[in-house]
Amino acid sequence: MSIDQARGGSASAPGIFTAVFNNATVDPVHARYGIFLLRVAVGIDWIVHALLKTWRGMYTHEALLAKNGITPLLAWPTFSVELIGGCAILLGWYTRQWSAFLLIFLAVVVWVKWPVGWLYSNAGGGWEYPLFWLLAQTALVLAGSGAFALQSGSGFGQGKG
Template identity: 40%
Template sequence: MMQTAYAFTLLRVALGLMWLSHALLKILVFTLPGADQFFVAHGFPAHSVYPVVAAELAGGLMILLGFHGRAASLALLPVLIGAAGVHLPNGWVFSAAGGGWEYPLFLIVASLAHALGGDGAFALRRVGAPA
């Protein structure tokens, strides 16, 4: 049983770091104005990158720490579904030009597994734990 808790901890930490790294990529590499232009070019409303990055930062931190991480994984699913939609025309492999939909789909499944399986060991607040 403890092995399962450690397995879900690894999943939680990996997901949290993924969200934080993608938010920081938009901030530090693409810049927020550049990422905003990308979003607009793919049919998203102007300035929608700002709440997305805020959600990625907050949700990533919550997932990483295990503080309502399962809820954060579910709340971030629309971002992943949007990313999968953007990459759908590029084909399966994410390393293809423009990135394919394989990685966003994998992250959707991993997020659902996290939400269903729990935060694992060392979480700040697990379901069923005292508030």
């Protein structure tokens, strides 16, 4: 049974449940709402992490950058890009472009955390959690903005996004 068949007036609740969880194809009606939820989660994560830098004090972020061989002069620019990019992703404004650009930040975090090991619960935090966010954000690059976006175009082409 497909989702479309289950939507018929005579469909029972168990039939709808079976259709939702056994359908291997993308549901064109509901997928955009799932992408929206992913976009909200990724956007909020970027905003919170940017604001956390100021809450801890930018000197802490500068020291972390220096410890990892990155110039501390990038502390305020990284804060700004994370905050603006997080807001843009959250609102669905150039979602694919901002997500693709911020993948660079996540790739650097995975690279920096690599020697610590897989588990994020390791001392110094491993690369498990940053890799998860990198893959989640890659899904946004591929899927676009989803529902309730300020910008409905994909940005990388002329398709929906």
